[in-house]
Amino acid sequence: MSAMRKPIKESADKPLLQLEGVHKHYPIQKGIFSKTVGQIKAVDGIDLQVYPGETVGLVGESGCGKSTLGRSIIGLENISSGKVLFEGRDLTQMSGAEMRTLRRDIQMIFQDPYSSLNPRKRIVDLITEPLHVLRGMSDAEALREASQLMEIVGLSVQGLGKYPHEFSGGQRQRIGIARAVALRPKLIVCDEPVSALDVSIQAQILNLLKDLQREFNLTYLFIGHGLGSVKYMSNRIAVMYLGKVVELAPAQELFSSPRHPYTRALLDAYPIPNPHLRNKERIVLEGDVPSPASPPQGCRFHTRCPLASTKCQEEEPLLTEDIFRKGHLYACHDPLG
16 A cells, blocks of 8 residues: 555645754763763764655664654754754754643654553553643543543553553553544654564554544654565655665655665565565675764765775765656665666
C-alpha cells in the first residue's frame, strides 16, 4: 500500500516542521574538574522539512542520531545550535510557558512501551492527565474522552482501571498511542514505535497509526531501522549516517533507485523472500561506524564505502537535489546510476 502513496506536494503547503542546521553535541569531560576535551556530534547539521499530513521516515544504523534528533524536536534535548521551526515559530527561542502550550500540537510515541508509562499510575490517570492540564476538561469529560480513545486504539474500556504491568507490550504501546493522540496534535514523533514488539503485533500497530493519521489528519516523523515498516508508513524517507542526512527521496523512489552507496548498502542488507530478486552486485558494509566524537574528514562514509575516491576523503559532499528527479536529494560525489 505504501508503495502507491504519493508524496505531498511541497509547493501546496508551508512546512509544518522545518529544521535548519540542527546540531546536538554532547561534551566529553575528563578529570576531577570535568574539563571538556571533545564533543560527541550526535546530530551534526540537519536540514529537513515535514509537510502537513505526510509521514517522513528517518532511517539509519543504530547510533546515527535518529532518536536524538527526534527528542531534540520535541524539546527533551536542548540543541547545540540551529533552528527547529514549527508552523514558522522557532521552538528553541520559546519560554517554558510557551512550550507547555505547544505540547498540545507536538507529541511523541516512545520506543519502549513500558518505561514510557508511569508504573504507579492507572491507565485512566495516564490518559486523562494531559486532558485536564492542556485541554481544560472536567473529570467527566476527560473520562469520556479516555473511554473513546481506548476503543479507538482497540482496547477494552475496563482497562482504564488497570496499571501498565497488567498489559502486554503491544497493548502498552496502544496505550502510549492513545495518550499521544488524546490532545489531537498536529505532529507526532514516532521513535521506533514497533521495534520492541513481535512481528505480528508490529503490523497491527502500523495499521493503527495509519488509521489514526487518516481520522485525525496527523503528521508523522517516523523513526525506525526496519526498512519494511518505514517504507510502509512513509511518503518520503531520509537516510542518516553519523549525524547527517545523506539521502532524502520519495519512499518508492528511494527503494527503487537509491543514489547514495550507504542507502544501497542498507537496502542490500534487507531480507527479501525471493533470493533470485536480490541485486547480484550488492554493497556490503565492512568495519564499524566511526566514532561521532571524531568523524572522518571529507565524506563521513568514505571509510566504509567501496566506491570512495580521493575527493571523498578530502571534501565533504553537500546535500543537493538530483537534476533529473525533483525532491530526490543526496550527498555523494560519485552517486549511483
